[in-house]
Amino acid sequence: MEKHQITVGTILKRPLFKDAKVVAGKNGLHRQVKWAHVLEVRDFESLINGGELILTTGVGLQLDLPTQLQYVKRLLEKNVACICIELGAYFNEIPQDIIEFADTHDFPILVFEKTVKFVDITQDLHTMIINQHHQALSQLDTLSRTFIDLSLSPNGILKILQELHKVFRQGVLFIGEQQKTIHYPSEMKEVGKVLQQELELVNTPSSNELTVVAEGQTFACVPVRGLGQRLGFICLEASQPPMSDMTFLLLDRAALAIAQVALRSRTIAERKQKSEGEFVRNLLNGRSVDRDDLNTFLPTPSRNMYYRVVTIELDDLYVELDDDDWEEIRIQRSMMIRSLCHKNGFFPAVSSTKNEIVLIASFLSAAESKRSVDRFLQLFSHIAQLDQADSLVGATCRFGCSAVYHDVKDLKKSYEESRKVLALQKASLATSSFYEKLGIYRLLAELIATDHLSAYVKDHLEPVIAYDQEMASELLETLRVFLECGGAKKETADRLFIVRQTLYHRLEKLEAILGEDFMEPANRLALEVAIHAERYIASQSAKKDVDRIHS
Numbered sequence: 001m002e003k004h005q006i007t008v009g010t011i012l013k014r015p016l017f018k019d020a021k022v023v024a025g026k027n028g029l030h031r032q033v034k035w036a037h038v039l040e041v042r043d044f045e046s047l048i049n050g051g052e053l054i055l056t057t058g059v060g061l062q063l064d065l066p067t068q069l070q071y072v073k074r075l076l077e078k079n080v081a082c083i084c085i086e087l088g089a090y091f092n093e094i095p096q097d098i099i100e101f102a103d104t105h106d107f108p109i110l111v112f113e114k115t116v117k118f119v120d121i122t123q124d125l126h127t128m129i130i131n132q133h134h135q136a137l138s139q140l141d142t143l144s145r146t147f148i149d150l151s152l153s154p155n156g157i158l159k160i161l162q163e164l165h166k167v168f169r170q171g172v173l174f175i176g177e178q179q180k181t182i183h184y185p186s187e188m189k190e191v192g193k194v195l196q197q198e199l200e201l202v203n204t205p206s207s208n209e210l211t212v213v214a215e216g217q218t219f220a221c222v223p224v225r226g227l228g229q230r231l232g233f234i235c236l237e238a239s240q241p242p243m244s245d246m247t248f249l250l251l252d253r254a255a256l257a258i259a260q261v262a263l264r265s266r267t268i269a270e271r272k273q274k275s276e277g278e279f280v281r282n283l284l285n286g287r288s289v290d291r292d293d294l295n296t297f298l299p300t301p302s303r304n305m306y307y308r309v310v311t312i313e314l315d316d317l318y319v320e321l322d323d324d325d326w327e328e329i330r331i332q333r334s335m336m337i338r339s340l341c342h343k344n345g346f347f348p349a350v351s352s353t354k355n356e357i358v359l360i361a362s363f364l365s366a367a368e369s370k371r372s373v374d375r376f377l378q379l380f381s382h383i384a385q386l387d388q389a390d391s392l393v394g395a396t397c398r399f400g401c402s403a404v405y406h407d408v409k410d411l412k413k414s415y416e417e418s419r420k421v422l423a424l425q426k427a428s429l430a431t432s433s434f435y436e437k438l439g440i441y442r443l444l445a446e447l448i449a450t451d452h453l454s455a456y457v458k459d460h461l462e463p464v465i466a467y468d469q470e471m472a473s474e475l476l477e478t479l480r481v482f483l484e485c486g487g488a489k490k491e492t493a494d495r496l497f498i499v500r501q502t503l504y505h506r507l508e509k510l511e512a513i514l515g516e517d518f519m520e521p522a523n524r525l526a527l528e529v530a531i532h533a534e535r536y537i538a539s540q541s542a543k544k545d546v547d548r549i550h551s
Contacts, residue, residue, distance in 0.1 A: 058091025427539030
């Protein structure tokens with residue numbers, strides 16, 4: 001494929017350049033020429049894209065030496081391939097300082113000592129460039145079809161790599177996730193380990209192409225993507241860096257074919273694990289499961305193996321889908337979630353319904369760090385970045401995460417905890433996704449099933465609530481804000497958007513109802529808990545009303 005790259009050296013072999021002389025930058029004849037451009041102005045930045053062969057009579061160089069040198073520097077900064085100067089009336093000699101600068105930076109300077117027709121040169125070069133480009137696209141199209149055909153055959157990834165090696169005569173590798181590497185030829189095995197370590201440092205999943213150095217060798221690397229994730233990299237040893245645009249285009253076509261192979265393999269594996277969803281649901285609902293299924297779908301128990309249950313709630317978008325269409329979406333969702341779990345160091349068991357994904361996320365950890373939430377936060381962040389409109393849009397997900405457990409007997413309890421987190425989030429009573437970070441609502445969630453919580457609220461707040469209902473006042477809201485502000489009257493008045501005199505009147509009424517000592521530490525704590533409990537009871541009542549309407 002590199003034969004389609006036109007360089008300054010290639011141009012010098014054209015008949016119209018038989019009288020051209022390279023006066024500087026001889027080591028830069030490998031620079032790629034993408035187009036020819038006649039340039040006779042001093043301010044050219046907006047006219048140059050990079051890769052041009054510049055033709056000039058030297059009008060723009062009729063300046064003092066420092067300005068001439070700056071002119072050449074600007075051409076180099078714009079990544080111009082070379083400059084060709086027709087010596088004559090406007091410019092008759094290349095200063096030594098410019099020659100030394102061009103030699104230092106391998107920037108070719110060519111001169112024509114005889115008059116030449118720039119129109120003939122541009123026509124000749126543009127015809128050659130367009131023809132070469134057409135040939136490259138034709139070869140690219142042919143190879144793309146070859147890659148697709150190979151992707152459907154056994155050992156498709158290896159065969160795609162062998163085809164790339166046939167084209168470039170250079171080593172090529174596929175660096176996949178979970179330490180999976182495929183290489184050709186065999187001597188690429190050792191450099192593959194180092195290359196994999198270098199690519200693990202790449203934190204830019206949006207990069208379309210990279211150049212990586214491993215073991216003193218330069219590799220052109222293109223990410224392999226599927227279902228909104230990076231599945232790995234395809235890497236080609238570079239014979240003459242930098243690599244051409246056409247080389248990266250070819251690698252990109254190979255990456256698409258490899259992605260199809262990888263996703264097809266995952267889909268087959270995911271279909272085989274269809275019974276996993278039923279197994280997970282049985283566990284979470286406290287039903288008995290087969291001991292063989294435990295060994296199949298959950299990691300082997302060990303002293304340092306823990307788990308959390310994560311419930312991911314989604315907008316109910318797929319209720320009307322038939323079973324076949326939903327099955328495809330379920331498989332894609334499970335594949336994405338499972339892959340992200342593996343990347344973050346979890347052993348997942350996944351169950352997916354149309355509006356909920358539940359996973360048992362098992363992980364190895366030392367006892368002292370088992371409660372760390374960092375890895376889970378990273379997992380939630382990766383899921384939130386997914387943007388697969390036909391299967392899973394991460395921005396619409398809500399996450400509820402249980403406490404850490406060790407024994408599978410606690411799975412039902414763990415699932416209930418994750419659901420409680422989501423319920424509190426929907427009621428705007430909690431912002432954290434973790435059960436152990438719910439604060440007072442963790443206790444309230446346990447008491448809601450009994451009559452004690454309602455009785456507690458009634459004992460502490462009933463007089464205030466009754467007064468508000470009778471007088472259409474806002475004493476309960478005033479009490480809540482006053483307690484949140486720590487008894488600061490100015491801040492309370494500001495948050496309630498009332499004048500301070502109105503606040504004083506309301507506080508006097510509260511003292512009359514609750515007693516003058518309602519801000520004493522023990523009484524204040526009791527009132528704060530009661531207010532949180534009242535809000536929680538109200539949110540649960542509203543949820544039941546919504547569920548009743550939907551049913």
